[in-house]
Amino acid sequence: MNFSSKILEEAVHQVSQLPGIGKRTALRLVLHLMRQPEQQTDALSKALTDMRHDLKFCKKCHNVSDTDFCEICASHNRDHTLVCVVEDVRDVMAIENTSQYRGLYHVLGGKISPMDGIGPQDLKVSSLVNRVKNDEVKEIIFALSPTIEGDTTNFYIFKQLGDLPVSTSTIARGIAVGDELEFADEVTLGRSILQRIPYETSVKS
Numbered sequence: 093m094n095f096s097s098k099i100l101e102e103a104v105h106q107v108s109q110l111p112g113i114g115k116r117t118a119l120r121l122v123l124h125l126m127r128q129p130e131q132q133t134d135a136l137s138k139a140l141t142d143m144r145h146d147l148k149f150c151k152k153c154h155n156v157s158d159t160d161f162c163e164i165c166a167s168h169n170r171d172h173t174l175v176c177v178v179e180d181v182r183d184v185m186a187i188e189n190t191s192q193y194r195g196l197y198h199v200l201g202g203k204i205s206p207m208d209g210i211g212p213q214d215l216k217v218s219s220l221v222n223r224v225k226n227d228e229v230k231e232i233i234f235a236l237s238p239t240i241e242g243d244t245t246n247f248y249i250f251k252q253l254g255d256l257p258v259s260t261s262t263i264a265r266g267i268a269v270g271d272e273l274e275f276a277d278e279v280t281l282g283r284s285i286l287q288r289i290p291y292e293t294s295v296k297s
């Protein structure tokens with residue numbers, strides 16, 4: 093790509109560093125930004141700079157936060173005895189969107205994956221164990237993806253919790269709402285049968 097301006101070339105280069113954005117798309121986006129009012133591009137630059145410099149991670153659950161402790165951990169309306177363990181910040185957002193959970197979270201920052209070179213020491217496991225030891229945690233809910241890596245991570249944490257007085261549970265795995273039974277895979281269907289719930293419970297939820 094031949095640019096008549098170094099400034100334009102640099103802007104396109106930077107945008108093209110984003111995942112899934114090629115040079116052509118980057119050029120289209122940059123040209124779009126050029127046509128926007130200056131105020132708007134300034135606001136975009138500021139939002140990105142603020143995000144990079146000022147965004148913090150909650151000292152308790154490692155969720156993103158503007159303050160030392162995130163809004164969820166700081167809230168008195170949440171159940172501080174329940175901690176839901178998730179892989180990353182997107183999972184917190186997904187569960188919050190359901191409006192079904194009133195406990196706290198613990199963001200691990202990934203899952204154990206030897207293929208990707210991620211071991212237990214790369215995850216926030218010890219701080220979770222410390223929370224169980226020092227806070228009023230009564231139940232840990234594993235909400236990692238139902239994959240080999242997710243299961244390995246759950247099991248590792250379960251072992252680390254040892255004899256600590258805390259109960260552990262895992263989110264239900266089964267047929268998705270709206271799915272046809274005949275198209276479900278055997279593992280999912282099998283689990284759904286084994287982990288069946290009382291009909292009354294299913295009507296309430």
Ligand SMILES: [Zn+2]
Nearest residue numbers: 150153162165
């Ligand atoms: Zn927090």
